[in-house]
Amino acid sequence: MxxxxxxxxxxxxxxxxxxxxxxxxxxxxxxxxxxxxxxxxxxxxxxxxxxxxxxxxxxxxxxxxxxxxxxxxxxxxxxxxxxxxxxxxxxxxxxxxxxxxxxxxxxxxxxxxxxxxxxxxxxxxxFIGSEDGVPALPAKYMKPEDPEKWYKEILDSIKKLYRKRFVHGDISEYNVLNLNEEPVIIDISQGVVLDHPMAEEMLRRDIKNVLRWFKSLGVKTEDFDSVYRWIKNV
Ligand SMILES: Nc1ncnc2c1ncn2[C@@H]1O[C@H](COP(=O)(O)OP(=O)(O)OP(=O)(O)O)[C@@H](O)[C@H]1O
Ligand SMILES: [Mg+2]
The missing domain is CATH 3.30.200.20 (Phosphorylase Kinase; domain 1)
Structure with missing residues (x-):
């Protein structure tokens, strides 16, 4: 090497x-x-x-x-x-x-x-990027063209993880890469299983961050409680 x-x-x-x-x-x-x-x-x-x-x-x-x-x-x-x-x-x-x-x-x-x-x-x-080796940028720097679609997809991902009894805990525009307009979630090292005493707090934080992020992109987001209930209703 x-x-x-x-x-x-x-x-x-x-x-x-x-x-x-x-x-x-x-x-x-x-x-x-x-x-x-x-x-x-x-x-x-x-x-x-x-x-x-x-x-x-x-x-x-x-x-x-x-x-x-x-x-x-x-x-x-x-x-x-x-x-x-x-x-x-x-x-x-x-x-x-x-x-x-x-x-x-x-x-x-x-x-x-x-x-x-x-x-x-x-x-x-x-490697998340183009075939000729250009890395995909975090969504913070490469904003999604269709934020409504991303909003749904990312909440869906949180729910899918929750179903597996898992919470990412650091979802934000910095830790989602924009790969040709497809969101790719990264930086999952702090993620924990639901048995962890901080899991609940981390889930709330993820939801809050996603709502804040997409609100700033002009998406008509739902309120925290209904999203929270939707995710927990597995
Ligand atoms: N699989 C990947 N393919 C392409 N780029 C990546 C990949 N994983 C990470 N990166 C790039 O590296 C950056 C940092 O990665 P990551 O978020 O996983 O590390 P980090 O723990 O946040 O580092 P730190 O917080 O110490 O800066 C990402 O924002 C992204 O630009
Ligand atoms: Mg990171």
Whole structure:
């Protein structure tokens, strides 16, 4: 696998351990090249990679993540995961959580990137973008032409997830990509199952955010209570 020299300079992301993880994924056949940076965030950086001629998205979580407390919050209380002690292990569990949540969302019939592989703090998933490698923009920067249709589709996705006893918890115009006018929901790492003590609060937040977002796009949204009841009426 080729790792550009310029990446190696970024010691905060490309620690020795992360480099090793990337090489392991490459040897397992999941990655040939790591190319451009798509996004640099507080918790993770997302890169465009290539595998057997096809683009993939590679999300690399920082071991020294800045919002570490948030992470512990969402991990504790989710019966699917054991919270381990060291930062490193916790970030690894967090990465696996996003991977599992992607699988769950796909099973629920919700359009999210297809998860491809996950190892330590590295998640490889379907690249959301054009065939020639231009990543799709978040809906915040590429507004939907038909917001009514999106509004319905996103509420529908929340309901589909809820039916699977799952809540995303961070749905907004920043975490929905506009792929040729189709919404693709991303950034699902904080998502929890309904047993989690924060699940209810997260569901309310998602609904509020979606109503606010689409109201700002001129959609005649319903009131919170009727949407809430509609979603919970599974
Ligand atoms: N599968 C994907 N295909 C194409 N682009 C992606 C993909 N996943 C993420 N991105 C891009 O990377 C950005 C950040 O991804 P994501 O929201 O998952 O990370 P994040 O946890 O919000 O990072 P942070 O909050 O630390 O900035 C997205 O806004 C999007 O532009
Ligand atoms: Mg995000």
């Amino acid at each position: 080729k790792l550009k020299e310029e990446f190696k300079v970024d010691k905060e992301v490309f620690t020795k351990a992360t480099e090793k993880t990337l090489y392991k994924l490459a040897n397992a056949g999941y990655l040939d090249v790591l190319e451009g940076v798509i996004s640099t965030g507080k918790e993770a950086n997302v890169f465009r990679g290539k595998c057997r001629g096809k683009y993939v998205a590679v999300k690399i979580y920082r071991i020294e993540t800045l919002e570490f407390n948030k992470l512990i919050h969402y991990l504790r209380g989710d019966p699917r995961f054991v919270v381990r002690e060291t930062k490193r292990q916790m970030v690894y569990t967090w990465t696996r959580k996003e991977y599992k949540n992607l699988i769950l969302a796909r099973e629920a019939g919700v359009r999210v990137p297809e998860p491809i592989a996950c190892r330590n703090n590295v998640l490889i998933m379907e």
